[in-house]
Amino acid sequence: MTPTNTSVSHKVLLVDDDEAVRDMMTATLERKGFCVVPAASVTEALKLVTSETFDVLITDLHMPNPSDGFAVITAMRHSQPDALTLLVSGYPDVKSAMDTILLQADDIIVKPFEAGKLAELVREKLLTRKPAALTPKERVAEILQRSTSGIVAEWLVRVKKNKELNHVSLTDKERTGYLPKLIEDLIVRLREPNTPGAETDSVRSSAAEEHGKLRRFQGYTAGMLVHDSRILQVTLFGTLQSNLSALDFSLLLPDVMTIADEVDSQLTQTMDSYINAVQTPAAA
Numbered sequence: 001m002t003p004t005n006t007s008v009s010h011k012v013l014l015v016d017d018d019e020a021v022r023d024m025m026t027a028t029l030e031r032k033g034f035c036v037v038p039a040a041s042v043t044e045a046l047k048l049v050t051s052e053t054f055d056v057l058i059t060d061l062h063m064p065n066p067s068d069g070f071a072v073i074t075a076m077r078h079s080q081p082d083a084l085t086l087l088v089s090g091y092p093d094v095k096s097a098m099d100t101i102l103l104q105a106d107d108i109i110v111k112p113f114e115a116g117k118l119a120e121l122v123r124e125k126l127l128t129r130k131p132a133a134l135t136p137k138e139r140v141a142e143i144l145q146r147s148t149s150g151i152v153a154e155w156l157v158r159v160k161k162n163k164e165l166n167h168v169s170l171t172d173k174e175r176t177g178y179l180p181k182l183i184e185d186l187i188v189r190l191r192e193p194n195t196p197g198a199e200t201d202s203v204r205s206s207a208a209e210e211h212g213k214l215r216r217f218q219g220y221t222a223g224m225l226v227h228d229s230r231i232l233q234v235t236l237f238g239t240l241q242s243n244l245s246a247l248d249f250s251l252l253l254p255d256v257m258t259i260a261d262e263v264d265s266q267l268t269q270t271m272d273s274y275i276n277a278v279q280t281p282a283a284a
Contacts, residue, residue, distance in 0.1 A: 009033055010034055011052075011056070012029055012035065012054065012055065012056040012057075012058060012122070013048055013054045013056070014026055014037065014058050014059075015038075015042070015069070015072055016059070016060040016088070017040055017041060017060065017064055019040070021060075022038050023038075024115055025058070025115065025118060026038050028118050028119060029122070032120075034119065037052065037054070045059065045072045045075075049076050049079050053080060054076070054083050055126070056083060056084045056122055057072065057076045058086045058088060060088045061087055061090075062090075069087055073085055073087060073105050077105075078247075084125050086105070086106060086108070086122070086125070087109065088108075088113075089111065090110070090111045106125060107125060137246065137247065138246050139190070139191075140247070140252065141187050141191045143247065144190070144236065145187050147239050147243070148184070150239070151236065152179055152180055154235050154239075155176075156175065158231045159228070162227060162231070164223070164227060165224055165227055168218055168220060174218065177214050178214065179211075181207035182205065182207050182211065182232070184207075185205045185207055185262075185266070186236075186262045186263070189258060204269070205266050207266075208267075209269055209273040212271060212273030212277065215228070216274045216277040217277070220274075222271065226267065229264075229266070233263045236259055
C-alpha cells in the first residue's frame with residue numbers, strides 16, 4: 001500500500017501492552033505519514049514523555065492494571081500540555097474513562113474501532129483541537145490550605161466508617177478535636193524553604209501533644225491513634241489526587257515526602273503525650 005503522507009509529519013507516542021494491537025496501530029498510522037514511537041508499558045511511556053517531544057499521545061486504559069493509562073495521560077498533560085491526548089478504552093470502561101477527560105484528555109477511542117479510521121480521527125482532532133488552556137499551578141501547601149475544611153469533613157466520614165474508632169462515642173466536634181490545627185502545622189512545614197534532595201526537620205507541634213492528651217481522656221487506645229493518623233494521611237493524598245490538574249508536579253515528590261514525614265512526626269508526638277498523660281493524670 002502506498003503511504004499517504006500528512007502535510008506535516010506529526011510525532012505520535014503510542015502506548016499499549018498488547019504487542020499485536022500496538023503493531024497494528026503503528027503500521028496504520030505510519031502508512032498515513034505519522035511518525036510513531038511505540039511503548040509497551042507505563043514505565044517506558046513515562047520515560048519517553050520526559051525525554052522526547054510529541055504532538056499526539058494515544059494510550060490504552062488498562063496496561064495491564066485498571067486505569068494505568070491515567071498515569072500516562074496525566075504526565076503528558078503536565079509535561080507537554082499542547083499535545084493531543086487520546087485514550088483507548090473498551091466499552092465497559094467508558095464510565096471510568098470519563099475521569100480521564102476531567103484530567104484533560106481530549107477524547108476517548110472506544111474499542112472495537114476500525115484501524116483504518118484511526119489516522120483520520122487523529123488528523124481531524126489535530127485540526128480542530130483548541131489550544132490547551134493554561135491552568136495555574138499550585139504547591140501542595142496552597143491546595144491543602146484551601147481544602148482544609150473539606151479534608152476535615154472527608155476525614156470524619158472515613159473515621160465514622162471505621163468500626164474500631166466508633167467504639168468511642170463522640171460528637172463530631174469532639175472527634176475532630178485538634179485535627180484542623182494539625183493540618184495547619186503541616187501546611188506551615190510545607191511552606192518552609194525546601195532544597196531538593198535535602199532533609200527538612202519536623203517541628204514541635206503543640207497541637208499534636210494536646211491531641212494525645214485529649215485522645216487519652218476520650219478513651220482512645222494507642223491502636224486507635226494510629227488509625228486516626230493513617231486515615232488523615234489517606235485523606236490528604238486523596239485531596240491531592242482530586243487536584244491533579246492544579247498541582248505543580250516539579251515539587252510534588254518532596255512535598256509528598258514532607259507530608260508523610262510530618263504526619264509520622266505528629267503521631268510520634270501524640271503517642272508520647274498520650275503515654276505521659278497515662279503516667280501523670282491531669283491535676284484537678
